[in-house]
Amino acid sequence: xxxxxxxxxxxxxxxxxxxxxxxxxxxxxxxxxxxxxxxxxxxxxxxxxxxxxxxxxxxxxxxxxxxxxxxxxxxxxxxxxxxxxxxxxxxxxxxxxxxxxxxxxxxxxxxxxxxxxxxxxxxxxxxxxxxxxxxxxxxxxxxxxxxxxxxxxxxxxxxxxxxxxxxxxxxxxxxxxxxxxxxxxxxxxxxxxxxxxxxxxxxxxxxxxxxxxxxxxxxxxxxxxxxxxxxxxxxxxxxxxxxxxxxxxxxxxxxxxxxxxxxxxxxxxxxxxxxxxxxxxxxxxxxxxxxxxxxxxxxxxxxxxxxxxxxxxxxxxx
Amino acid sequence: xxxxxxxxxxxxxxxxxxxxxxxxxxxxxxxxxxxxxxxxxxxxxxxxxxxxxxxxxxxxxxxxxxxxxxxxxxxxxxxxxxxxxxxxxxxxxxxxxxxxxxxxxxxxxxxxxxxxxxxxxxxxxxxxxxxxxxxxxxxxxxxxxxxxxxxxxxxxxxxxxxxxxxxxxxxxxxxxxxxxxxxxxxxxxxxxxxxxxxxxxxxxxxxxxxxxxxxxxxxxxxxxxxxxxxxxxxxxxxxxxxxxxxxxxxxxxxxxxxxxxxxxxxxxxxxxxxxxxxxxxxxxxxxxxxxxxxxxxxxxxxxxxxxxxxxxxxxxxxxxxxxxxxxxxxxxxxxxxxxxxxxxxxxxxxxxxxxxxxxxxxxxxxxxxxxxxxxxxxxxxxxxxxxxxxxxxxxxxxxxxxxxxxxxxxxxxxxxxxxxxxxxxxxxxxxxxxxxxxxxxxxxxxxxxxxxxxxxxxxxxxxxxxxxxxxxxxxxxxxxxxxxxxxxxxxxxxxxxxxxxx
Numbered sequence: 001x002x003x004x005x006x007x008x009x010x011x012x013x014x015x016x017x018x019x020x021x022x023x024x025x026x027x028x029x030x031x032x033x034x035x036x037x038x039x040x041x042x043x044x045x046x047x048x049x050x051x052x053x054x055x056x057x058x059x060x061x062x063x064x065x066x067x068x069x070x071x072x073x074x075x076x077x078x079x080x081x082x083x084x085x086x087x088x089x090x091x092x093x094x095x096x097x098x099x100x101x102x103x104x105x106x107x108x109x110x111x112x113x114x115x116x117x118x119x120x121x122x123x124x125x126x127x128x129x130x131x132x133x134x135x136x137x138x139x140x141x142x143x144x145x146x147x148x149x150x151x152x153x154x155x156x157x158x159x160x161x162x163x164x165x166x167x168x169x170x171x172x173x174x175x176x177x178x179x180x181x182x183x184x185x186x187x188x189x190x191x192x193x194x195x196x197x198x199x200x201x202x203x204x205x206x207x208x209x210x211x212x213x214x215x216x217x218x219x220x221x222x223x224x225x226x227x228x229x230x231x232x233x234x235x236x237x238x239x240x241x242x243x244x245x246x247x248x249x250x251x252x253x254x255x256x257x258x259x260x261x262x263x264x265x266x267x268x269x270x271x272x273x274x275x276x277x278x279x280x281x282x283x284x285x286x287x288x289x290x291x292x293x294x295x296x297x298x299x300x301x302x303x304x305x306x307x308x309x310x311x312x313x314x315x316x317x318x
Numbered sequence: 319x320x321x322x323x324x325x326x327x328x329x330x331x332x333x334x335x336x337x338x339x340x341x342x343x344x345x346x347x348x349x350x351x352x353x354x355x356x357x358x359x360x361x362x363x364x365x366x367x368x369x370x371x372x373x374x375x376x377x378x379x380x381x382x383x384x385x386x387x388x389x390x391x392x393x394x395x396x397x398x399x400x401x402x403x404x405x406x407x408x409x410x411x412x413x414x415x416x417x418x419x420x421x422x423x424x425x426x427x428x429x430x431x432x433x434x435x436x437x438x439x440x441x442x443x444x445x446x447x448x449x450x451x452x453x454x455x456x457x458x459x460x461x462x463x464x465x466x467x468x469x470x471x472x473x474x475x476x477x478x479x480x481x482x483x484x485x486x487x488x489x490x491x492x493x494x495x496x497x498x499x500x501x502x503x504x505x506x507x508x509x510x511x512x513x514x515x516x517x518x519x520x521x522x523x524x525x526x527x528x529x530x531x532x533x534x535x536x537x538x539x540x541x542x543x544x545x546x547x548x549x550x551x552x553x554x555x556x557x558x559x560x561x562x563x564x565x566x567x568x569x570x571x572x573x574x575x576x577x578x579x580x581x582x583x584x585x586x587x588x589x590x591x592x593x594x595x596x597x598x599x600x601x602x603x604x605x606x607x608x609x610x611x612x613x614x615x616x617x618x619x620x621x622x623x624x625x626x627x628x629x630x631x632x633x634x635x636x637x638x639x640x641x642x643x644x645x646x647x648x649x650x651x652x653x654x655x656x657x658x659x660x661x662x663x664x665x666x667x668x669x670x671x672x673x674x675x676x677x678x679x680x681x682x683x684x685x686x687x688x689x690x691x692x693x694x695x696x697x698x699x700x701x702x703x704x705x706x707x708x709x710x711x712x713x714x715x716x717x718x719x720x721x722x723x724x725x726x727x728x729x730x731x732x733x734x735x736x737x738x739x740x741x742x743x744x745x746x747x748x749x750x751x752x753x754x755x756x757x758x759x760x761x762x763x764x765x766x767x768x769x770x771x772x773x774x775x776x777x778x779x780x781x782x783x784x785x786x787x788x789x790x791x792x793x794x795x796x797x798x799x800x801x802x803x804x805x806x807x808x809x810x811x812x813x814x815x816x817x818x819x820x
Contacts, residue, residue, distance in 0.1 A: 002811055002814060003810045003811050003814060004810050004811075004813060004814040004816075004817045005810070006804060006805045006810065008817045009805055009809070009810065009813050009816065009817060010805075012813075012816050012817050014805075014809075014813045014816050016803075016804070016805045016806065016809050016813070017646070017806060017809065018643060018802050018803050018804060018805075018806065019803035019804075022801065022803050023803055064694070091749065119689075122694055122695070123695055126694060126695030126696060127695070128695050128745065190750065208815075211812060211815065212815070213815065277813070277816060278812075278813065278815060278816060281815070281816065282816060283813075283816055
C-alpha cells in the first residue's frame, strides 16, 4: 500500500508539517528573533561575536551601483559565492568555483558572464528571492574549500551537515549531498541525497533521494552505508551553541567542513524541513517530546551535547 | 503552554452564533433556505360604499389582523377623505372622515397578504362565561330538549360543539331542530345553544380567498374557546378548523364596518392570487418592518452585486485552507487560486482555463526575451504588466473578430496577479526547470478549479449573501483548521517509508 494510516505514522513518531508549525515553531520560536536567522548577514555577525566559525565575508552589496565593485572584491579569489541575505530554501545562491583571467565558471564548467552576475545581484537587491519580496542585500562570501574526506562523495556541490537543534539539544542530523539532479545544490526537494546521521557518532544510518531509500550516490556511486562525518564533536558543539546565539527553540543549523578551518556555520533555519526524518528512517517526535519533558535546569553546551549523544543514538537501518 | 479552552469556547460560540443567525433569518424573516422558492400572495381590495346624507360622515372599517397572514403592502385611498389608521395591535381600524358627503360614496382599502401557516388563534386571556341566551317562549322547550340530549352525550366543550354542529346539519332533522332553524340562521342557533351551556363562543367575520373572485362578502364563522385557543367552526358547511384560504377579518368582537352620516353601507371584496419569489417577498417584509436590521438588502443594487462577489471569497479561502492544511496540496502563492477562481466565475471555467493558460504561455515567451535585457526587477514586472494588457487586448480583439463571445471575458483576470504569476513561473523555469513550473502551476490551477466549483454553486452563492451567519461558521472552521496538528493527506504517502521501522 502506498499510503500509511495516520495512527501508524503517529506510532512511529513522525513529526508532520502542521504540528511542526503549531507545536514547535509557533511555540518555541519567538517572532522577534527571526531576523537573526532570516538575515544571513546578521547571522554571520552574531556567529562571529559568539566565536563560531563562518565562511569568509568578502563583501556586501547594498545598492545597484555597487554591483560593479564585485570583480574588484573577488580579484585574488579562486572562487566565491553570491547569496541573498534574506533568501530561503537555497534560492538565489550563485556559486563560482573557478576564476581565471577575469572569467567566472560554475562547478559544472559553464562560464558565467559579467552581465549574468550583474542581473543576478540586481534581482537579489530587488528582493526577488527574499521572503515577501522585500528589498535585500547581496553577500559575497569566500568559497569553501571542502574537506577531502568527502572526496568522491558529492557531485559538484559541497556536502553540508544539517542538524536539528531543539532547546539547545541536537536531536537529529543528516548529511546532504548534491547530485546532478539537484544541479549541485544541497536541497533535498531538488534531488539532493540525504544521509541520516547518528547523533552519538556521526555515522551514516540511512540514505534517501526524492524520499526513496538509496544505498549509493546516484552519480558518484559512492557507498553511503559507512560514512563517518569527521569533526563530529565540534559540529554538535557548534550547533548546540547556535541556540544561545539566536534564542530560537526549534532550529535547523547548516554547516560545512572546510579543509583548513574545520566546521563552518553556513546558515540557520527557523523552519527546517521534515525530510530529515525520512533520511534518518525514523520519526523525530519522540526525541522532541523527550526534550520537552525534561526538567529545565540550565545546562551548558557541553552537557547538552553529552546528553544528546547518550539519548539520541540509534542503529543504522541500511 | 497556555490553555486552549478559551479558544475552543470562542470557536464553538462563533459556530453557534453563525448557525442560529442563519436559522433566525430563515424562520423569523422567512428567507427561504433554498433559492428559487415561490410563495403565494393574495391581493385583496375592499370597497366600502354608502350613500351620503349631506352631513359629516365617518366610516370606521376594521382591518385584517390575522396571524395566519403577514401584510406585505397595504394602502387605503379615497379622494377628499381624511384617513387615520389606528395602530392598536388587537383592533386595527381605518377611519375615513369628511365634513360633507352626498350621493354614493366609495372608499378603497387594498392589502397584499402572504400566508404564514400559523393557523391557530391562541390567547392567554380566559374569556368570561357568556350570559345564557334567553330563548323566545316558542323555541325554549325545543332548544332545551336538544341541548340536554347533546350535553349528556358529550364530554368536553369541544365535543359538545362538534355534536351540536353535526345535529344542525343533519339531513333528517327532528321537528324540534326544524322549528329552531326556521327562526334562526344555523350560525346564530349554534352560538345561542353553546351560550346556554356557558361555553365561550363568538361569531366572527372571515373572508374566503378564491382566485379572481369579485364582489365577495364576509362570511360568519363561530369560534369556540378551548384550552387557550379559539377553534373555528364553519357551521353552514359543517366544518371544524380552518385552512390557509380563510382570512379572519375581524375576530375581536367589534363590528366590521360602522358608518356615521351615511345609509346603505356595504363592503365588497375582490381578490387575486399571485405567485412571487419567496426571497423577494421576505425582503419586502423586512423593509416593511423598518426596524433596525443588519442586512445588505438596504444597499443600492450595485453595491449589493459587488457584495455578492466579495462574500464568495470566504468560500474560496475555506477551500484553499482545506486543501493546503488538511490535504497538503502546494500552490504558488496562498490566495492566488482564490483570485483566479473569482475570475473564472466571470469567464466560466473552460474559457477561463484556456484564457489563463494562453496568457501565461504568451507572457512566459515575452518574459524570456525580457530576461535577456538585464532589467531591474521593478521595471521588468512593470513591463510584464503592460505586455499582459497587450495580450489580453489582442485576445479580446481576435475572439471578437472570430465571433467568440467567450473570449471577451478574458478581461476579468486580475492583471497584477497574471503579471506576478508570469514572473514567478519564469524564475521557477530558470532555476528548477519546466517540470516544476507545470507541477506548481498545475497545483494552483487545480485548487483554483475546486475553489471555483465551490464558489460557482448556486446554493452556495445564495447562502453566503442571504445568510450572513454562514461567514461566522466559515471563520470558525478556518480557525479550527488553523489548530489542526494532524497529518496532511499527502504526508500519509510521503512518510509511508517511516512506518514500522521504529
